Amino acid sequence: MAKKIITGGTIATATDTFKADILIEDEKIVQIATKIEDKDAQVIDATGKYVFPGGIDPHTHLDMPFNNTVTDDDWESGTIAAAFGGTTTILDFVLTAGETRLSDAVIKWNEKSKGKAAIDYGYHLMISDLNEETEKELPLLLEKEGITSIKVFMAYAKEFQASDRTLYKAFKIGKETGSVVMVHCENGSVIDELVEEAKLAGNTAPIYHALTRPPEIEGEATKRAIELAHVAGAKLYVVHVTCKEAVDEIIKAREKGYDVYGETCPPYLTLDQTALEKPDFEGAKYVWSPPLRPKSHQEPLWNALKAKQLQTIGSDQCSFNFNGKKQLGINDFSKIPNGGPFIEDRFSVLYSEGVAKGRISLNDFVDMISTNAAKIFGLYPQKGTIAIGTDADIVIFDPNAKRTISAENHHMNVDYNAFEGLEVLGEPVSVLLRGEFVIKDKQFVGSLDYGKYLKRKVAKEQ
Amino acid sequence: MAKKIITGGTIATATDTFKADILIEDEKIVQIATKIEDKDAQVIDATGKYVFPGGIDPHTHLDMPFNNTVTDDDWESGTIAAAFGGTTTILDFVLTAGETRLSDAVIKWNEKSKGKAAIDYGYHLMISDLNEETEKELPLLLEKEGITSIKVFMAYAKEFQASDRTLYKAFKIGKETGSVVMVHCENGSVIDELVEEAKLAGNTAPIYHALTRPPEIEGEATKRAIELAHVAGAKLYVVHVTCKEAVDEIIKAREKGYDVYGETCPPYLTLDQTALEKPDFEGAKYVWSPPLRPKSHQEPLWNALKAKQLQTIGSDQCSFNFNGKKQLGINDFSKIPNGGPFIEDRFSVLYSEGVAKGRISLNDFVDMISTNAAKIFGLYPQKGTIAIGTDADIVIFDPNAKRTISAENHHMNVDYNAFEGLEVLGEPVSVLLRGEFVIKDKQFVGSLDYGKYLKRKVAKEQ
């Protein structure tokens, strides 16, 4: 691989913003300097552009069976769309529900991702139940596969929901192995009852998806996860925080010194519950869990990001076509597959709505979109920043580009875009992964066998 | 000035930790790379050491008249001691009380610092009263002198205390000029009454200094400053936060999206109120304001640092000899000059008690000791980090050195050390300011006319 120089750009890390050139050699950043010249190197002009570390999406579901169907984006379309959006690493959830041995699930996931990954990736291990055997297997499997994160659901009573006992055991194993435990915090048992009530009352439209999952129930589960993690001594990562109730609990926990991290997602920051009331069943496009909230919840989320009380932005990519898939719930909102297509727009929506609108700083943006995830999930210092010795995962970003998000030109394999019509400022122009172009001048030039599985190790400090 | 290479060290910024060499040219960092070779450059070996950005102390009082006396450290001893301690920039408070024109105070401060500054420095402007004239002068003076921070006292009723009206006006001018307003938050009027009560009751020992300034009164004033700043639309920086009551208010304000920053100081993190009860009047050594608190307040402060709810560490250097000065209050605690000597140990105490004891991360340490202050006070990107184009203010720090803090070997011009006997891990070995050694192998090699006054400009984002 030839050396490369990125010249003329403004480098932005989670701390710093400065003009400098970057020299890349053997997949790594080896020099940063005022001006770099090297005849053997390919020169990439980044004048007028930001040079960001590649985005890290800590929350994706590619090629995942769910709600009696399967997501429409598999690893191929998913990782290509991610790359277009400025993301060079994803962490995908390996489903273990139904497997006798947890390792079987990893094998399945390797089959899904094999030869279909345009970008680097790692796995989180989803645990639904811990019995005597899986309790023993789990720490060994984490070690063997280089996985440093366990995922537990407090929702989806019929599919994935763990009991409090399993949740607590997962925290204990998190403590012992140093793994972070990620939790989907909603009280699934109560939601099931509310859904039944709604259906009995003849309330079948998509909006009832939101109304049967009230924010109080997310706040409750968040508090529960926090205290159980604290008693076990584990690090907790609350996925997809959507509401003031949950933010409040996270802030209080951190005030007490608990090791709690929080993730939110672009739709919760920009869309609201009224989207589920769109006519012609279009509300179904906005059905995912936890649901969109009333608009008043957006400001607490932005405030928590600004105050560094939420650390990361996940896409929670989990795409289902409107036609054929979302429409399965036309007569019953509970049959609408849960999830949405966000992997491509995560980066740009946060930049445009956050940085360009003055809500968060440029450096905090980098922290949220890349660095914090790298640190929390054991990818740092290989990933997540621009510094000597790190992987040359780089996004060259035009902060002045104006464009409108639309399914017509997105790269996800899904027939709608939840941000359809949103005008954004800023666009990834070129994206490099370990020194190689994946996206070059807005064209995909990567290869599906270049993305590597990332064995991780436990982060020593946050 | 010759080029310099710092080689073999581990660079730590507020975000990153990595091994690399640094090339310095014309006072600036111009290259960071895996390995730098340059025959013209002086090579400094930092193998086994951390390479930190120079410390920024946002809170010093050098050569300051106070309590009918004057601090024992002037700009010479103060800046030299700072340099020994790893600090390359200080921001000192210019007292304007008693001046007809605010600019006269700046002139006086220039006389104090002239030819006596071993390190770079800037000023905060202390405002006690805003009348029709000073209200007009203030914005002009800030602009002219490159000062981006105003300081207001809610305490010291007889000396400096501003009325709520002046405080609010200062916030308005802060808003208009983009300056941050720093506030000493204690209710001075109530403290005066409590002091009178104590003295009437015959309670004259040093411990009554603490007992007449209860934490509730700091919490009250903190809340007041927060809401007044919010109504005015200003950025607030709460100096020397000492207690749970104040931390709680800051966290709540940040949760609501207010622009509030908080600073704490090493003694509040490590010492407690019982120090004021030391026999033989030695408690007087620990008299400063706000006072040391019961030990239970330390954990909330550490938690708030870890959770990024407090941003900076100030020394609040304000030293008075025990003999002759502190002893003025032997019969009346209210006559003990308020203040202590911390400029030298700020950096090492935070590293040792914070990083080495696992309470905060290495990168967060850098943020607190340097980067955040640079950003908040408009010194960034010239100061506060290690990146291409920044001033080559660098601390080479041996994390394995063990030593005991003592007045016997400290460099401050004061006859005691508040951390006397504290064993710390880690020590600054060499310190460079704009590429020149100030401390070299633990020896002062700097010059008193090298330190420069820093004209600042308003930070665009935090």
Added chain:
Amino acid sequence: MAKKIITGGTIATATDTFKADILIEDEKIVQIATKIEDKDAQVIDATGKYVFPGGIDPHTHLDMPFNNTVTDDDWESGTIAAAFGGTTTILDFVLTAGETRLSDAVIKWNEKSKGKAAIDYGYHLMISDLNEETEKELPLLLEKEGITSIKVFMAYAKEFQASDRTLYKAFKIGKETGSVVMVHCENGSVIDELVEEAKLAGNTAPIYHALTRPPEIEGEATKRAIELAHVAGAKLYVVHVTCKEAVDEIIKAREKGYDVYGETCPPYLTLDQTALEKPDFEGAKYVWSPPLRPKSHQEPLWNALKAKQLQTIGSDQCSFNFNGKKQLGINDFSKIPNGGPFIEDRFSVLYSEGVAKGRISLNDFVDMISTNAAKIFGLYPQKGTIAIGTDADIVIFDPNAKRTISAENHHMNVDYNAFEGLEVLGEPVSVLLRGEFVIKDKQFVGSLDYGKYLKRKVAKEQ
């Protein structure tokens, strides 16, 4: 005086609701029983009616000079209107601002009330400044006059506002004498600045009265009063609580065991800030301080009443005619006399909006409208309940009466009613004071020399 029997009614106290007869003799209740027969007694039929203890209004301003004018209701019209409204005792504020000796103010107030009081009354003493002399006089005067409550203003910078020093001293005297200290909690200094800003910007309409007194500023002052009272060891009574910010502080203080009471007023529970925007300068009718708030603040007030975190309902009667008085501010909202006419409707509005709408219980209503005030202000057990030995102050109330509040038929001496058009359920039919009818079948039958000044003593417990 002849004995009286009230028969057939449903007695409601702060705890109990039961059917029974009451026997009154020599101004007192002497018997309560299933059925009372006494040939010598006058029988009053209360069948189908509630029998309540007479209302106690702890917050009135009658015949008070203010804002360069004087309230339109004096003691005659004020106490008659109070009686119509079910109130048999008022506590009025004695203004001491401008008096050399505090006792002179009491003399003035005696002149105002003399021969004009249809109902019983007591005084609170308003303190604006405590100097060496008034500090000595105050405890003696309280004792001599049987006054157990001191009032301090944190607002009205130009008229009444006390410094924090005076506020704290008042709390100390409160502590020493056992008096409760009542505080108007708004930061007057900041408000003055905000008013100046608004006027400079040409914003002179009534709505700017509300916009220049934001709820944050009430919350700030409430917190300040709470902490100062706590440090002094005094009992605090926060008058006219209007907003979530203040309620939050009161609840937190009570959670910590502080002796803090809160009062709210009917307009804050039922009207909102949009009233100040009424056309044709009618918004001026709704100008008082603290101002009406956005509607979202009503629910926290009702919740706090229900949860017993606010204890009393004051009228804050302070009436100014729209014509001639309110209109003084036609070109400048800050010239609109502050205050409104509420003494007559306090009781009925709370019953109708509170009890009849299911927001508070019947017994809690009695507590808020009468009993709690009696206990807090040292009137209990003479006043505030229906029990053996208490004054026979009784309201016979028809809970089924429907009527519409209107200036056309109210009894206050003012040309508008802030609740104009409000339909209420329930009406006082007859009112007895110490066994004598003041209102009989909705007619005033009382006498202006029957109302007695009440010497109070410090309540031992609440």
Added chain:
Amino acid sequence: MAKKIITGGTIATATDTFKADILIEDEKIVQIATKIEDKDAQVIDATGKYVFPGGIDPHTHLDMPFNNTVTDDDWESGTIAAAFGGTTTILDFVLTAGETRLSDAVIKWNEKSKGKAAIDYGYHLMISDLNEETEKELPLLLEKEGITSIKVFMAYAKEFQASDRTLYKAFKIGKETGSVVMVHCENGSVIDELVEEAKLAGNTAPIYHALTRPPEIEGEATKRAIELAHVAGAKLYVVHVTCKEAVDEIIKAREKGYDVYGETCPPYLTLDQTALEKPDFEGAKYVWSPPLRPKSHQEPLWNALKAKQLQTIGSDQCSFNFNGKKQLGINDFSKIPNGGPFIEDRFSVLYSEGVAKGRISLNDFVDMISTNAAKIFGLYPQKGTIAIGTDADIVIFDPNAKRTISAENHHMNVDYNAFEGLEVLGEPVSVLLRGEFVIKDKQFVGSLDYGKYLKRKVAKEQ
């Protein structure tokens, strides 16, 4: 039954304190007056005594199988001891776990109480699981038996713990029937794991009972119960609140207007966790759930009582002899039967530690010990106060009696007293139930077939 006059005493209700005589006729209070004379009536002299409404204990477990044994107090010894202690009504929990039909449990309980009740009583219905049948049966049974309260456990994973689904369903039925739902709030699943961990680590002493049930886990469950009740629209009554964590959640809920009540118990107010460390296995005497807490939790509980954020005092009577019963756990704390003997001392301990020590007012004492329970559980106005028409359940209480609590002279059928050695001020001298003496001059004179089952109806308001 002859008429009775109680003369010369000071009557105290939840609101009032006054001297008066009481006339009792046909089990009821028919007259209260300054002086009552009736030749046909028996006169009881209460000079120098308080006359209280009979205590209502809302939380007892008599003759209950638990932890493989059965409580040592059955209905006979339990109700007699209650009467000695000033309690005239108890509400006992009917265990339904293991019954096919819930009504079978009621039948069993009727057998236990039949002919053994010296005082009046009602039942709460404990629900562990709601299946299709019991879901239908429950509302009908509540109606039929006059039961207005459902109890659910979130703890005791192996015995009684309900799933969140059952808990939520219970709240729904609570909402539909107007019943209050009582919840034991601890996370039983986590506790089970912590107990296993402790035992595996060889930690078998009684103190580990407390250490395996941390307050965070009570706080978590309390929050969960609160939010589930809120979503269902039900009234929640949190039994035996022990810690700051739980109190905080209750206060926040009430601040939001939720219908939440809280009960605490004398041992949590007066004893602390160190009791479990008593030598010679005596710590086992203090094993109940939730456990005693560190002393710092007492003040928040007292504060919450004073601030009316907790409403009632339950005994949680559940007595097991030390010899033979508690000793079952000599080698394993988890085998110690959970519970303690408190039915007799509930009233006196609250009076002595609360009223006599100035922590709560006399009237609030009556509210907590009697009136509030009557109102919440649908016994009011028949029970819970002294007013015309109520049952003549009366305690004549000598506030000046001094005595020492001891197993040597208590009347419970258990070989130790948890308050052994506690000196208390105040003692019930005589106790009447529906006009008949149960205790007369400290002697039991009642009859085991006089106590009546109380059919209750839903309280219309709290």
